[in-house]
Amino acid sequence: MQTVNKTVRAMTEPLPIATAEREKLARDLTTIVGKEAVLWKTYDLKLYEYDGSIEKHMPDAVVFPTTTAQVAQLVKYCNREKLYYTARGAGTGLSGGAIPIKGGVLIAFTRMNRILKVDPENLRAVVEPGVINLHLSDAVAPYGLYFVPDPSSQKACTLGGNVGENSGGPHTLLYGVTTNHTLGLEVVTPDGEIRHFGGNAPDSPGYDLCGLFVGSEGTLGLITKITLKLTPLPPAVKTFLAIYDSVEKCSNTVSSIIQQGVIPAALEMMDHMMIGAIEAATQVGYPTTTKAVLLIECEGFPPALEQQAKAIEEVCRKEGVLEFRTAKDEAEREALWKVRKGAFGAVGRMSSDYYVVDGVVPRSKLPAVLAAIGQISKKYGLAIANVFHAGDGNLHPLIMFDSNKPSELEKTLKAGEEIIKLCAEVGGTLSGEHGVGLEKRDMMCFIFNEGELAIMRLVRAAFDTEGLCNPEKLLPTPGRCSETHLQTDGKAKDKYVRPEIGEVW
Numbered sequence: 001m002q003t004v005n006k007t008v009r010a011m012t013e014p015l016p017i018a019t020a021e022r023e024k025l026a027r028d029l030t031t032i033v034g035k036e037a038v039l040w041k042t043y044d045l046k047l048y049e050y051d052g053s054i055e056k057h058m059p060d061a062v063v064f065p066t067t068t069a070q071v072a073q074l075v076k077y078c079n080r081e082k083l084y085y086t087a088r089g090a091g092t093g094l095s096g097g098a099i100p101i102k103g104g105v106l107i108a109f110t111r112m113n114r115i116l117k118v119d120p121e122n123l124r125a126v127v128e129p130g131v132i133n134l135h136l137s138d139a140v141a142p143y144g145l146y147f148v149p150d151p152s153s154q155k156a157c158t159l160g161g162n163v164g165e166n167s168g169g170p171h172t173l174l175y176g177v178t179t180n181h182t183l184g185l186e187v188v189t190p191d192g193e194i195r196h197f198g199g200n201a202p203d204s205p206g207y208d209l210c211g212l213f214v215g216s217e218g219t220l221g222l223i224t225k226i227t228l229k230l231t232p233l234p235p236a237v238k239t240f241l242a243i244y245d246s247v248e249k250c251s252n253t254v255s256s257i258i259q260q261g262v263i264p265a266a267l268e269m270m271d272h273m274m275i276g277a278i279e280a281a282t283q284v285g286y287p288t289t290t291k292a293v294l295l296i297e298c299e300g301f302p303p304a305l306e307q308q309a310k311a312i313e314e315v316c317r318k319e320g321v322l323e324f325r326t327a328k329d330e331a332e333r334e335a336l337w338k339v340r341k342g343a344f345g346a347v348g349r350m351s352s353d354y355y356v357v358d359g360v361v362p363r364s365k366l367p368a369v370l371a372a373i374g375q376i377s378k379k380y381g382l383a384i385a386n387v388f389h390a391g392d393g394n395l396h397p398l399i400m401f402d403s404n405k406p407s408e409l410e411k412t413l414k415a416g417e418e419i420i421k422l423c424a425e426v427g428g429t430l431s432g433e434h435g436v437g438l439e440k441r442d443m444m445c446f447i448f449n450e451g452e453l454a455i456m457r458l459v460r461a462a463f464d465t466e467g468l469c470n471p472e473k474l475l476p477t478p479g480r481c482s483e484t485h486l487q488t489d490g491k492a493k494d495k496y497v498r499p500e501i502g503e504v505w
């Protein structure tokens with residue numbers, strides 16, 4: 001995944017900064033963070049020109065602050081020198097949020113990685129943004145607690161990045177995504193001042209500026225401390241694997257389970273293409289007739305859990321499950337999750353490059369949308385595997401391509417855009433968890449009209465008067481997406497009918 005969206009680069013690439021200027025920049029930054037915390041040579045900068053997306057651009061310097069005061073000084077320096085700056089956590093983002101697309105200073109938070117406080121009585125933790133997601137759950141496990149949002153990248157991604165993207169994960173179906181677990185933030189706003197939004201209490205009076213920051217993709221300022229909600233570990237867990245000989249039966253089961261009033265903690269689906277990749281990598285032993293599988297997990301106190309398990313099995317059988325397996329012990333449960341969380345990696349065996357699409361559709365539209373994605377795959381001649389958070393209707397089609405073949409990347413991006421448009425058209429949205437970043441900036445008009453985008457621009461300008469904070473991300477410039485706009489005249493959203501899928505609003 002080392003290729004570049006050439007259209008975006010051509011429009012935004014600034015002139016390269018001369019070596020002498022870079023040396024001066026490095027000297028200045030050293031006075032703020034120290035010599036060991038600045039990278040400025042091309043060789044080092046190249047390691048920071050990408051994240052998990054297909055975009056790329058080199059910063060002019062990378063800094064690793066260790067205190068909030070240093071972050072504030074860095075922002076003030078960038079303002080004085082009129083330098084762009086971009087926050088970076090672990091760089092696992094899939095929409096290009098941490099790419100310094102206009103160069104400037106990349107502020108990497110990986111050394112601000114302390115868990116500052118754990119308050120088990122009140123189910124709270126205060127952390128620095130560079131703490132790795134899984135490290136927090138590991139640290140609070142002795143208290144019988146965990147941090148719910150569990151992106152599949154949780155061994156690497158940071159909590160600052162999770163807040164930046166409002167990340168989700170397989171277990172957010174029941175308890176909600178990062179915003180539902182973030183209570184307070186310390187941030188350095190683009191004027192270089194240190195401010196506090198939200199707090200320890202579940203709700204703060206006034207505008208919800210903490211909520212506004214969650215998912216703002218580093219465009220409103222830099223997060224330096226986070227107050228998070230912790231959750232008691234479930235008293236008991238049951239994990240099931242439901243195997244189907246038809247994608248339709250499998251996706252119908254998703255809606256049927258939830259219609260029964262049973263909300264599992266996780267409800268994940270994989271289609272036959274993905275199963276093929278997984279089988280090649282791990283030899284799980286799925287029947288050869290498998291077309292789709294559901295990984296289902298429930299949690300709670302044992303008597304209620306037994307009832308839930310029974311209800312789920314009944315629904316699966318009613319929808320025509322081929323085989324229904326229950327994990328017998330923790331080792332079997334872990335094995336099932338290892339397969340799910342390693343799914344993206346398994347695709348690497350089938351294709352040299354792949355592009356992960358992230359869109360959301362109403363659960364009831366899953367069968368039709370998956371069929372339409374199959375049509376898009378045929379139309380572009382590109383294999384597409386699906387692995388996704390089915391309970392949330394959060395799709396992740398993985399489009400496989402070969403970047404060495406001429407125009408294959410362009411074709412891939414077009415197919416991805418068509419899938420996202422499809423999600424918008426059936427009443428879904430552009431992103432369930434990976435954010436907008438550079439990747440979907442110009443698709444924002446699939447779901448927002450010009451008036452709505454203008455309000456978002458005003459909000460951004462209220463924080464970032466100089467326009468230096470993570471430029472080019474999230475919001476399109478006016479008129480940029482008018483060609484593909486669903487609501488070009490700014491009227492209220494009209495009922496949209498897609499012929500093969502039917503009326504949705």
Ligand SMILES: Cc1cc2nc3c(=O)[nH]c(=O)nc-3n(C[C@H](O)[C@H](O)[C@H](O)COP(=O)(O)OP(=O)(O)OC[C@H]3O[C@@H](n4cnc5c(N)ncnc54)[C@H](O)[C@@H]3O)c2cc1C
Pocket residue numbers: 051052086087088089090091092093094096097098109129150151152153156157158159160161162163164165166167168169170217218219221222223224344433434470
């Ligand atoms: C294999 C794989 C699986 C994944 N699975 C999931 C999944 O299940 N669910 C999911 O939601 N995502 C998933 N992701 C995407 C990604 O891991 C998440 O978006 C994650 O939250 C990014 O964290 P990061 O530390 O890598 O942030 P980065 O990529 O470094 O940054 C992400 C955004 O946050 C901003 N940011 C980072 N730190 C700060 C800060 N201190 N202050 C202000 N802004 C900041 C950046 O500017 C950028 O816009 C996956 C990615 C991979 C590669």
